[in-house]
Amino acid sequence: WGLDYPPLTALHSRLLGHAAHHLNSSWVALHASRGEETHHHKIFMRLSVLLAELLHLAPMLVLVYADNNVPALLLVALTPAQPLIDHGHFQYNCVSLGLTLCAVYALARQHLCIGSALFCLALNYKQMSLYHALPFFFFILGPRYKSIEGIKEIIKIGITVVSTFALCWAPFLGTAGDVVMRMFPFNRGLFEDKVANFWCSLSILIKVKDLLSRVTLVRAALFLTVLAVLPSQLLLFRDPTPNKFILALTNSALGFFLFSFHVHEKTILIPLTTVVLLYKSSSSNTTSSNTSTSNTSASNTSASNTNVNLPAIWFTIIATYSMWPLLQKDELEIMYIASMGVFLTLTCIVLRNQETSLHLLRGFLLSLFGCAVIHALEVFVEPPSRYPHLWPTLCSAYSSVHFGMFFCYYNYLQIQ
Numbered sequence: 001w002g003l004d005y006p007p008l009t010a011l012h013s014r015l016l017g018h019a020a021h022h023l024n025s026s027w028v029a030l031h032a033s034r035g036e037e038t039h040h041h042k043i044f045m046r047l048s049v050l051l052a053e054l055l056h057l058a059p060m061l062v063l064v065y066a067d068n069n070v071p072a073l074l075l076v077a078l079t080p081a082q083p084l085i086d087h088g089h090f091q092y093n094c095v096s097l098g099l100t101l102c103a104v105y106a107l108a109r110q111h112l113c114i115g116s117a118l119f120c121l122a123l124n125y126k127q128m129s130l131y132h133a134l135p136f137f138f139f140i141l142g143p144r145y146k147s148i149e150g151i152k153e154i155i156k157i158g159i160t161v162v163s164t165f166a167l168c169w170a171p172f173l174g175t176a177g178d179v180v181m182r183m184f185p186f187n188r189g190l191f192e193d194k195v196a197n198f199w200c201s202l203s204i205l206i207k208v209k210d211l212l213s214r215v216t217l218v219r220a221a222l223f224l225t226v227l228a229v230l231p232s233q234l235l236l237f238r239d240p241t242p243n244k245f246i247l248a249l250t251n252s253a254l255g256f257f258l259f260s261f262h263v264h265e266k267t268i269l270i271p272l273t274t275v276v277l278l279y280k281s282s283s284s285n286t287t288s289s290n291t292s293t294s295n296t297s298a299s300n301t302s303a304s305n306t307n308v309n310l311p312a313i314w315f316t317i318i319a320t321y322s323m324w325p326l327l328q329k330d331e332l333e334i335m336y337i338a339s340m341g342v343f344l345t346l347t348c349i350v351l352r353n354q355e356t357s358l359h360l361l362r363g364f365l366l367s368l369f370g371c372a373v374i375h376a377l378e379v380f381v382e383p384p385s386r387y388p389h390l391w392p393t394l395c396s397a398y399s400s401v402h403f404g405m406f407f408c409y410y411n412y413l414q415i416q
Contacts, residue, residue, distance in 0.1 A: 007172055060101040064101065075313070075350050079320075080320045080342075083339065084320065096122045096125040097269065102115075104246070107136070139236055193264075194392045225260045229252050232248050232411055235415065254271045268319045271319075275312050275315045310354075315406050318402045320339075324395050370398060374398060
C-alpha cells in the first residue's frame with residue numbers, strides 16, 4: 001500500500017496501527033486483516049476519528065469563538081460538511097484543518113514562528129493545505145521585507161519552516177520521489193467524479209479531457225489558478241491585516257478548488273475552514289466599535305457585518321450540498337438530511353435577531369429552494385436513459401455557479 005498523503009499521515013496511521021495491535025492484533029494482521037469489518041473494529045476506527053477531532057479541531061473552534069454568543073459557536077461546531085466526510089466518508093481531515101486554524105490564530109497574534117510551524121505540520125499531514133500556502137507567505141512577507149529587522153524575522157521563519165519539513169520527511173528521504181508522485185497524481189485526471197468546480201461544469205458542454213492532452217490540461221489549470229488567485233494575494237501583500245488574511249485564505253482556497261488540476265468533491269472543506277471564521281465578524285466588530293460613533297454609522301457597520309455572516313452560512317450550506325453525489329455513494333443520505341436540518345434550524349436562530357439585507361435574504365432563500373427542487377427531482381423523476389447521471393451532474397453544476405459567485409463576492413470584500 002503506497003502513501004497517498006504526506007509523512008504525518010503515515011505517522012498517524014502507524015500510531016493507530018500500534019494501538020489496534022495492542023487491542024486486537026487480528027485487526028492489523030498482514031494480509032489476513034484485509035476486509036476486516038467486525039463490530040469492535042468499527043468502533044475502534046470511529047473512535048479514532050472522534051479523538052482526532054476532539055484533540056485538533058474542536059479546541060480551536062472553541063478558542064476562536066470564546067468571546068462569541070452560544071448560538072454562533074453551536075453553528076460553527078455543527079457545520080455539517082466536515083463531520084459527514086470525516087465520520088461518514090471516513091477520513092481525518094479534522095487534523096489538518098485544526099492545525100491550519102491554529103496557524104491562522106497564531107499568525108493573527110504575531111506568533112510568527114509558531115504559526116509557520118503549525119502550518120507546515122498541516123501541509124505535512126494533507127497536501128491540500130497548499131491551497132492556503134500563498135496567503136501565509138504574503139501575510140508574513142508583506143510588512144517585513146523593507147526593513148532589516150523584518151528580514152531577520154523572515155530568516156527565523158525560514159529556518160523554522162525548513163526544520164519542520166526536515167523533521168517530517170527524515171524517515172522518507174530514500175523514497176521521497178515516490179511519495180511526491182502519489183501525493184500529486186497528475187495521471188488520475190482533471191477532476192474527480194462530480195466535483196462542483198469549473199472543469200467539471202465545463203465538461204458538460206465541452207469534453208475538454210477528450211480534446212486536450214494531459215500536459216495541456218495541467219498547464220491550462222495552472223494558468224487559470226494563478227490568474228484567479230494572484231490578485232487577492234497581491235492585495236494581502238499591500239495590506240496584511242488579520243481580516244484581509246482570512247479573506248485572502250478563502251479566496252486562495254476557492255480559486256484552487258475551482259480551477260486547479262485533479263480536485264475532489266471533499267476538497268471544498270479547505271475553503272470552508274476559513275469561511276467559518278467569517279461567522280464571527282458581526283459580533284466581534286460591533287462590540288469593538290468605538291462607543292462615540294454615531295447611531296447612523298453604527299447601524300451601517302452592523303448591516304455590513306451581517307452581510308458577511310449570511311454569505312458565510314450560505315456558503316456552508318452549498319458546500320455540504322455540493323458533496324451530495326459523494327455522500328450518496330457512501331449511503332449517508334439520512335445523516336445528510338439530519339445534519340442539514342439541525343444546521344438550518346440553528347441558522348434561523350442566529351439570523352433571527354440580525355439586520356439583514358432583504359435582497360440578500362431573498363437570494364439565500366431562492367438558492368435553498370433550488371437545492372430542494374434538485375433533490376425532489378432526483379427522488380420523484382426518473383432521469384432519461386441517455387443521461388443516467390443527470391441529477392448529480394445538475395447538483396454539481398448548480399453548486400459550481402454558487403462557488404463562482406462566492407469567489408467574486410469574497411474578492412470584492414477583500415478589495416473593500
